[in-house]
Amino acid sequence: MYQEERLGLIMDFLKNHNRISVEQICTLFDVSRDTARRDLVRLEEEKSIVRTRGGAILPSVHDEVKNxxxxxxxxxxxxxxxxxxxxxxxxxxxxxxxxxxxxxxxxxxxxxxxxxxxxxxxxxxxxxxxxxxxxxxxxxxxxxxxxxxxxxxxxxxxxxxxxxxxxxxxxxxxxxxxxxxxxxxxxxxxxxxxxxxxxxxxxxxxxxxxxxxxxxxxxxxxxxxxxxxxxxxxxxxxxxxxxxxxxxxxxxxxxxxx
CATH class of the missing domain: 3.40.50.1360 (Rossmann fold)
Structure with a gap:
């Protein structure tokens, strides 16, 4: 599985479950911990996630209150x-x-x-x-x-x-x-x-x-x-x-x- 495809699936998982761990990425996609961490680093650089100890969560979304x-x-x-x-x-x-x-x-x-x-x-x-x-x-x-x-x-x-x-x-x-x-x-x-x-x-x-x-x-x-x-x-x-x-x-x- 290419990284781009895996990153999309990681984001789908986050949207449904709000958080994901390195261990879950390894299990779900049969990859090493190093590969899982690289995936999270890439998503963090794209500002798609917030990395946590041992995994990641979705960033908070604050709706603008219009005048x-x-x-x-x-x-x-x-x-x-x-x-x-x-x-x-x-x-x-x-x-x-x-x-x-x-x-x-x-x-x-x-x-x-x-x-x-x-x-x-x-x-x-x-x-x-x-x-x-x-x-x-x-x-x-x-x-x-x-x-x-x-x-x-x-x-x-x-x-x-x-x-x-x-x-x-x-x-x-x-x-x-x-x-x-x-x-x-x-x-x-x-x-x-x-x-x-x-x-x-x-x-x-x-x-x-x-x-x-x-x-x-x-x-x-x-x-x-x-x-x-x-x-x-x-x-x-x-x-x-x-x-x-x-x-x-x-x-x-x-x-x-x-």
């Missing part, structure tokens, strides 16, 4: 459906916190013009809701994160501590066994405080966020009351939600036990 405007331009139909379901849970008289995520903005856009109070650190959410005269808007003042269009800092946290609300709607970069994660710590600290001030914590996340872990963890799964998503999650993920007493709603219908 808010770019993310708005790519708001998917799934996010709109999730936003519509979330908006249906806001009733007259409710006091609600909305965070600064694009999925939560999809909720704001589809809210009824009803007598309720919305507290937010998002200048976009405030602008969207300003066209609905019955809604009372409390915009949290603080330092503006210009790229992602949210307000943060000690003044936001201090003001939030004064509010006690019925519901909070939170967006995430990832939700997994590692909890709720986001790309920016300053955003995460605000979300954490929002969660503390609400009777009911509702997370909005499309299927691409499930099982994913971002940079900064701002809450544990047990801090959530309800997750709204667009597709039925895998059985393992549903079991993870059950263990942490998280109710599940999928777009257009409520998911029951299977």
């Amino acid at each position: 808010y405007t770019n993310r708005l331009n790519t708001v998917t139909e799934e996010k709109k459906i999730i936003g519509n379901k979330a908006a249906s849970l806001i009733f007259p008289g409710d006091r609600v916190i909305l965070d600064a995520s694009t999925t939560v903005q999809a909720c704001a856009e589809q809210m009824e013009n009803i007598d309720c109070t919305i507290i937010t650190n998002s200048i976009n959410q405030a602008e969207v809701l300003s066209s609905k005269p019955e809604i009372n808007i409390q915009l949290l003042g603080g330092t503006l994160q210009k790229e992602h269009r949210f307000l943060y800092g000690s003044t936001v946290l201090e003001k939030l501590s004064k509010y006690h609300v019925d519901k909070v709607f939170i967006g995430v970069v990832g939700i997994s066994e590692n909890g709720l994660t986001i790309a920016h710590e300053e955003d995460g600290l605000v979300k954490r405080k929002m969660i503390q001030q609400a009777k009911q914590v509702i997370v909005l996340a499309d299927h691409t966020k499930l099982g994913r872990t971002g940079f900064f963890c701002f809450a544990d799964l047990q801090d959530i009351d309800l997750l709204i998503t667009d597709n039925t999650p895998p059985k393992e993920f549903r079991e993870l939600l059950r263990k942490n007493n998280v109710e599940l709603l999928t777009a257009n219908f409520e998911e029951g036990d299977e």
Whole structure:
């Protein structure tokens, strides 16, 4: 077997198993340890792997978090459906916190013009809701994160501590066994405080966020009351939600036990 063919097969194995040892290469391809090491050196030079003691793993892949405007331009139909379901849970008289995520903005856009109070650190959410005269808007003042269009800092946290609300709607970069994660710590600290001030914590996340872990963890799964998503999650993920007493709603219908 030529080296090029073997390298391709090693990469296929890594994609399926995440890691490979020198001994496995020797066994799978009937080659010596020296040949196996040369293969790994070649793959490392091509930046296809990260060598470890006795083998190799795939390099980490970090998705770029686009700025808010770019993310708005790519708001998917799934996010709109999730936003519509979330908006249906806001009733007259409710006091609600909305965070600064694009999925939560999809909720704001589809809210009824009803007598309720919305507290937010998002200048976009405030602008969207300003066209609905019955809604009372409390915009949290603080330092503006210009790229992602949210307000943060000690003044936001201090003001939030004064509010006690019925519901909070939170967006995430990832939700997994590692909890709720986001790309920016300053955003995460605000979300954490929002969660503390609400009777009911509702997370909005499309299927691409499930099982994913971002940079900064701002809450544990047990801090959530309800997750709204667009597709039925895998059985393992549903079991993870059950263990942490998280109710599940999928777009257009409520998911029951299977």
